[in-house]
Amino acid sequence: xxxxxxLKFDANGLIPAIVQEQKTGRVLMMAWxxxxxxxxxxxxxxxxxxxxxxxxxxMKGETSGHTQQVKDxxxxxxxxxxxxxxxxxxxACHEGYQSCFFRSMQDGGxxxxxxxxxxxxxxxxxxxx
Amino acid sequence: xxxxxxLKFDANGLIPAIVQEQKTGRVLMMAWxxxxxxxxxxxxxxxxxxxxxxxxxxMKGETSGHTQQVKDxxxxxxxxxxxxxxxxxxxACHEGYQSCFFRSMQDGGxxxxxxxxxxxxxxxxxxxx
Numbered sequence: 001x002x003x004x005x006x007l008k009f010d011a012n013g014l015i016p017a018i019v020q021e022q023k024t025g026r027v028l029m030m031a032w033x034x035x036x037x038x039x040x041x042x043x044x045x046x047x048x049x050x051x052x053x054x055x056x057x058x059m060k061g062e063t064s065g066h067t068q069q070v071k072d073x074x075x076x077x078x079x080x081x082x083x084x085x086x087x088x089x090x091x092a093c094h095e096g097y098q099s100c101f102f103r104s105m106q107d108g109g110x111x112x113x114x115x116x117x118x119x120x121x122x123x124x125x126x127x128x129x
Numbered sequence: 130x131x132x133x134x135x136l137k138f139d140a141n142g143l144i145p146a147i148v149q150e151q152k153t154g155r156v157l158m159m160a161w162x163x164x165x166x167x168x169x170x171x172x173x174x175x176x177x178x179x180x181x182x183x184x185x186x187x188m189k190g191e192t193s194g195h196t197q198q199v200k201d202x203x204x205x206x207x208x209x210x211x212x213x214x215x216x217x218x219x220x221a222c223h224e225g226y227q228s229c230f231f232r233s234m235q236d237g238g239x240x241x242x243x244x245x246x247x248x249x250x251x252x253x254x255x256x257x258x
Binding site for chain 1 (some may be wrong): 131132133135145147149153154155156158159167168170171172201202204205206207210213222223224226228229231232233234237238239240241244
């Protein structure tokens with residue numbers, strides 16, 4: 001796979017993947033992939049990542065049903081970041097927002113503002129904890 | 130600065146910053162910030178980063194003139210990634226493309242395709258090397 005050989009995975013074998021909703025241009029999330037999760041993403045057309053906190057391979061939506069259908073996989077000039085265009089089912093953020101980037105800084109970083117409506121209650125997505 | 134205290138910088142004191150052109154939604158680049166470069170970005174309204182390869186604080190456009198005027202700084206649910214909306218002057222990519230993500234994978238990663246026109250010759254931007 002020639003493109004994959006051009007990529008620079010970091011010392012932990014990971015590369016950051018920015019996920020953007022193709023139809024709206026909204027940046028939904030950023031997560032990490034290792035080579036195996038990128039290969040699985042390309043082979044299945046569903047995004048797969050590597051969780052650094054859980055040290056675990058995961059498919060986006062495996063618990064919530066909020067999968068991402070891959071439309072395009074681009075990589076940057078340095079070969080060390082991916083940009084993945086997707087069709088997103090449901091909310092991308094585990095907190096129930098469309099995008100994980102639902103807070104914007106205000107007043108030079110002193111305050112923040114929530115810039116999106118919450119689409120779903122996390123308890124409805126993942127069950128009560 | 131309360132928002133900055135909510136951010137999780139990595140073991141090297143860095144956080145990835147995705148830069149998006151506000152008016153088009155095009156994701157232009159991803160680069161790394163430390164706390165000082167984020168503070169400088171917020172204070173000046175121009176993006177500043179930390180170069181891991183050069184171990185150096187830099188302002189985007191300091192050599193090329195292709196600066197980024199900051200319109201919004203958002204951060205994600207985990208507080209470990211930034212999304213910065215900008216007005217971009219000239220090409221964002223040092224290779225002369227609008228975006229650093231000018232190559233898309235084809236055929237499951239076996240090939241790539243250049244998806245943008247080159248706007249400028251890098252020699253014109255940075256001078257002959």
